[in-house]
Structures are given as C-alpha cells and as structure tokens.
Amino acid sequence: MLAYVAALFFVIFCVRVLHDPRRFSNAVFLGTGATLLAIHEAGVFDTAQPTRLPVAYLLLLLGLGAVAFVFYLIANGVKMVRKEGRRPANLLTLLTGLALVGLMALLGAAGISDSSLLARVAGAVIPVVGYVSFLFLSFVGYAFLYGRLPVRRNVDFVVVLGSGLIGGSRVPRLLANRLDRGRKVYEAQATRGNPPVLVTSGGQGPDEDLPEADAMADYLAERGVPRDRIRRENRSRTTEENLRFSKAIMEELKQDYRCVVVTNNFHVFRAALTARRTGVRGQVVGAPTAAYFWPSATIREFVAVFLSYKVVNLGICMVLGLLGLAAAW
Incomplete structure (x- = not known):
C-alpha cells in the first residue's frame, strides 16, 4: 500500500514541476514520496511479508550515518572559520554539528536514565528535529534536481546576480564563477543567432568604490562580450531587489521577455523561489562553488527559506513538540 501512496506523491511531484518548478511544495512532495518509499522498502510497517531490511540493521546504519555527518559538519565548520573568518554565517556548520552532538547526548541520557524530565524533553524535541530534518533533506534533494534542469528555450536576457567586490573594486572568485556561467549561456545562444542581453545586477556597498554592476560589466x-549587449542594474542590495530592478529593465526593453538568472549553485533554489514571488519570468541556473563553502551556504539558504514560511513552520514545530511532550508524559 505504501508503494502506491509513494507513487502517487511522485506523480503529483512531476505534474507540479512541469507546471512550475519554482515552488517549495515541490520539494515537500518529493521528500514525502521518497520517505514513504524508503519505509516501504525497509518493510518496517509491512506485516504481510518478511522485513526486507532488519530494523536493527537499519537503525545501526542510520546511527553510523548520523555520527559521520556530525563529524563532517564539525570538521567543515573548523575549516570555514580558518578560511573565511568568524562571521556568524561562517559558524553555521560548526554550530549545527555541536547542536547534533547535544541532541545525541540528550537522547542517550534519556535512554539510560530514569529521569522523567529528560524523557519529556526528548519526547518534545524528537518530532521537531524530525520535521526540520525532513524539510532540510527535501530542500537539498530538490535543489540538487532543480539546479540541473537544462535551459531548453531561447531567452532574451541573462541576469547575473552580484555577490560583493573585494578591495572595493575587484571581482572575487565567487562572483567570477557566476559571470563565467552567464557568459557561457550567452555564447551558447549567440551561436544560434539570437544573442541575449546580459544584465549585471548589483548596487554599491559602503566599502566599495563602484557599483558591483559596473565591475561585473567590465569583467x-x-x-x-560586446558592451552593447550588456545592461547594468546598479541599485540593488538584496536578491529580491536584484530581481525586481532587473525585471523593470527587462520589461522596459521587451514586455514578453524570457530570462535566465545566474547565481551560485547553493543559492539557485532560493533565488528561484524569489524569482517566482517577484514575477520574474525565467529559470535560475547555478555556477560552481568551492566544496568547503557549500555546506555552510546550504544551511544558510535552508534557514532563510524555512523562515520565509515561519508562521506555518513554527506552528507545526510547536504542535509537534506539544504532541511529543504529551506522548512522553
């Protein structure tokens, strides 16, 4: 039965992706289908046939995987601090790893002690962590798939999002990767006889000598890239402003435009959600990012998306926590 329900979720997922791939609900449908399929394959709740994978082995694999993941997060967090400094955003993987260590210690203490207080705290925490973990894995899985969707149709514009300059005027490697990916999209379409307009999008920060858009255009x-095929959007400070102000430029030049938005791979899905919310007609594609930077950036992106639906998500977390507490009571 679970296999049929999982198949139904996958069908709904495919239909919704074909209609509009820029929805977070697509990730939820994909994650739900994958979870149900995994439960079915494990045979945990199938009493009509022998268990395919003994529950003890399954729990052992999950436990070992969780421990390995925690060590990876902590090691990556230390590397991030060494390479990028101690800014709050660079501490995310380290703090997440330490939080998971604390969670494991809580569960272990609740399991071996007779403390009713620890049991109740664990009962409240487990469903909340399960819900957030489900959303995170769904987010990562669908973001991976979305970032690999091909650009199948001709576009009128290629919008490259800014990410800051170094030394006040120089394009850093992170931004150069975006610009190189945008240039490749431009060149691929130009060979078909229809070169798009490249829009460089980024305003001037307080520590910058010129707007990002100008440095990006020069790069x-x-x-x-011919200068007459480049337009500059030099007012924006956030991703939403990048897209809103670039949209105004595109609509001024062509009302029924289609575009491709270029950012880094860790930022693709959230940029796609923002593009849909701001009414930008186009797909978002990603540029490479240094491997050590990806985990922290992905956690940051997930937190931003999670909080963009904070009323729903925090409400669900509260309900799950109360239900878990009541069950443990």
Missing part, C-alpha cells in the same frame, strides 16, 4: 567586456 564580461574584457572577456569578449
């Missing part, structure tokens, strides 16, 4: 022009 592209130095690498062969």
